[in-house]
Amino acid sequence: xxxxxxxxxxxxxxxxxxxxxxxxxxxxxxxxxxxxxxxxxxxxxxxxxxxxxxxxxxxxxxxxxxxxxxxxxxxxxxxxxxxxxxxxxxxxxxxxxxxxxxxxxxxxxxxxxxxxxxxxxxxxxxxxxxxxxxxxxxxxxxxxxxxxxxxxxxxxxxxxxxxxxxxxxxxxxxxxxxxxxxxxxxxxxxxxxxxxxxxxxxxxxxxxxxxxxxxxxxxxxxxxxxxxxxxxxxxxxxxxxxxxxxxxxxxxxxxxxxxxxxxxxxxxxxxxxxxxxxxxxxxxxxxxxxxxxxxxxxxxxxxxxxxxxxxxxxxxxxxxxxxxxxxxxxxxxx
Amino acid sequence: xxxxxxxxxxxxxxxxxxxxxxxxxxxxxxxxxxxxxxxxxxxxxxxxxxxxxxxxxxxxxxxxxxxxxxxxxxxxxxxxxxxxxxxxxxxxxxxxxxxxxxxxxxxxxxxxxxxxxxxxxxxxxxxxxxxxxxxxxxxxxxxxxxxxxxxxxxxxxxxxxxxxxxxxxxxxxxxxxxxx
Numbered sequence: 001x002x003x004x005x006x007x008x009x010x011x012x013x014x015x016x017x018x019x020x021x022x023x024x025x026x027x028x029x030x031x032x033x034x035x036x037x038x039x040x041x042x043x044x045x046x047x048x049x050x051x052x053x054x055x056x057x058x059x060x061x062x063x064x065x066x067x068x069x070x071x072x073x074x075x076x077x078x079x080x081x082x083x084x085x086x087x088x089x090x091x092x093x094x095x096x097x098x099x100x101x102x103x104x105x106x107x108x109x110x111x112x113x114x115x116x117x118x119x120x121x122x123x124x125x126x127x128x129x130x131x132x133x134x135x136x137x138x139x140x141x142x143x144x145x146x147x148x149x150x151x152x153x154x155x156x157x158x159x160x161x162x163x164x165x166x167x168x169x170x171x172x173x174x175x176x177x178x179x180x181x182x183x184x185x186x187x188x189x190x191x192x193x194x195x196x197x198x199x200x201x202x203x204x205x206x207x208x209x210x211x212x213x214x215x216x217x218x219x220x221x222x223x224x225x226x227x228x229x230x231x232x233x234x235x236x237x238x239x240x241x242x243x244x245x246x247x248x249x250x251x252x253x254x255x256x257x258x259x260x261x262x263x264x265x266x267x268x269x270x271x272x273x274x275x276x277x278x279x280x281x282x283x284x285x286x287x288x289x290x291x292x293x294x295x296x297x298x299x300x301x302x303x304x305x306x307x308x309x310x311x312x313x314x315x316x317x318x319x320x321x322x323x324x325x326x327x328x329x330x331x332x333x334x
Numbered sequence: 335x336x337x338x339x340x341x342x343x344x345x346x347x348x349x350x351x352x353x354x355x356x357x358x359x360x361x362x363x364x365x366x367x368x369x370x371x372x373x374x375x376x377x378x379x380x381x382x383x384x385x386x387x388x389x390x391x392x393x394x395x396x397x398x399x400x401x402x403x404x405x406x407x408x409x410x411x412x413x414x415x416x417x418x419x420x421x422x423x424x425x426x427x428x429x430x431x432x433x434x435x436x437x438x439x440x441x442x443x444x445x446x447x448x449x450x451x452x453x454x455x456x457x458x459x460x461x462x463x464x465x466x467x468x469x470x471x472x473x474x475x476x477x478x479x480x481x482x483x484x485x486x487x488x489x490x491x492x493x494x495x496x497x498x499x500x501x502x503x504x505x506x507x508x509x510x511x512x513x514x
Contacts, residue, residue: 013356
């Protein structure tokens with residue numbers, strides 16, 4: 001702009017200023033003002049705004065929604081990792097997560113190893129449920145079916161690999177599977193037996209306590225009632241002799257009854273011992289399946305005497321598990 | 335650390351306080367109110383400096399704060415919907431909003447005839463063109479800085495400045511003066 005009047009006008013406007021006093025006053029009041037930290041208050045409409053803005057934007061919609069799905073499903077997978085057969089997430093674990101992981105293993109050896117790990121996992125789940133006292137018929141059935149499935153897949157894969165020829169790595173996998181199955185079969189049985197014993201002891205203690213209470217309640221301890229040819233004496237208020245004969249039991253009769261009671265107890269204990277022996281022989285279904293799977297796969301070693309000996313040792317003494325593995329590795333390396 | 339911030343603040347304050355005061359006075363037409371808004375503007379600048387927030391353009395920043403405070407003041411003064419404050423047709427026929435004459439009686443000694451005339455003519459411009467013309471020619475702000483203050487692009491600012499100049503020249507008597 002070249003207008004002189006406009007320029008002059010602008011210069012005159014620029015003369016509009018605060019006084020020095022006003023300037024100083026403002027400056028000092030600003031420096032002396034206490035600083036207050038404002039906390040951010042999140043809008044209550046934030047969620048609504050986020051959802052509507054995402055739904056309106058197509059690009060964001062195609063990115064955000066899949067992202068939410070992935071994060072949620074990741075969370076479900078993570079949560080289902082440690083679920084047991086009595087949990088709601090267990091079907092997701094065995095029906096979705098594990099098959100997906102299996103599909104991502106490409107070599108047959110890796111697949112065999114994976115099935116072996118799954119079988120071991122099933123055994124550990126059974127043990128955990130047994131410890132918690134939740135190993136009922138339905139859970140047992142679930143685990144059994146899965147265990148048999150894993151064992152069959154494992155055996156099938158091993159047989160396919162065997163067609164190509166002997167392999168050190170495969171032998172190791174098989175031995176590992178056998179030792180794990182037998183070890184966990186025994187552990188599971190031990191847990192179940194221990195639980196039953198605890199339960200029995202509890203019941204016995206309760207019985208003992210109730211018997212003692214009854215004894216205390218009945219001063220005559222029923223001795224008179226158990227006497228043969230017991231006849232209640234005829235009472236006469238004046239006859240002191242008759243009263244004495246009723247209130248004081250004879251010592252001989254009491255002793256006889258005590259002996260009989262002890263005999264009964266011995267008989268009961270003998271029966272219990274017999275029942276206990278039967279229970280030790282009776283194995284849990286899952287443990288049975290595990291041992292049978294181990295036996296089945298052990299067939300591949302039937303022509304090798306050395307392996308058969310070691311295999312029998314495992315059956316007898318599960319403590320040799322780690323020692324056997326090390327021994328086997330050393331021999332194969334030789 | 336605080337001393338450095340205080341030094342920086344003093345420098346900015348000494349340089350820009352009169353511009354902000356002038357800007358506020360022309361908009362609110364009340365000296366006391368203009369001083370209050372100026373104080374509030376620089377208080378916010380001080381608080382931002384203390385928080386060590388990054389400010390790319392200090393001039394544009396403080397003019398933006400002042401502009402928003404002026405709009406808030408108008409909203410409190412009159413209960414008018416905010417969208418109407420930005421409306422180009424706002425203030426048409428309503429003289430009570432801009433009364434530069436009454437508010438600047440103290441400064442009459444400092445403003446000459448040409449200054450008062452120019453202010454009057456600026457106030458008569460279309461509202462959309464008024465601020466860009468004032469900020470460009472009186473306060474020497476660039477179109478980019480004016481765009482940041484008003485929330486429009488630099489190109490839009492240039493267009494409005496040109497339109498404002500056309501108005502000044504053709505409709506407000508400056509053309510006649512030039513032709514003379």
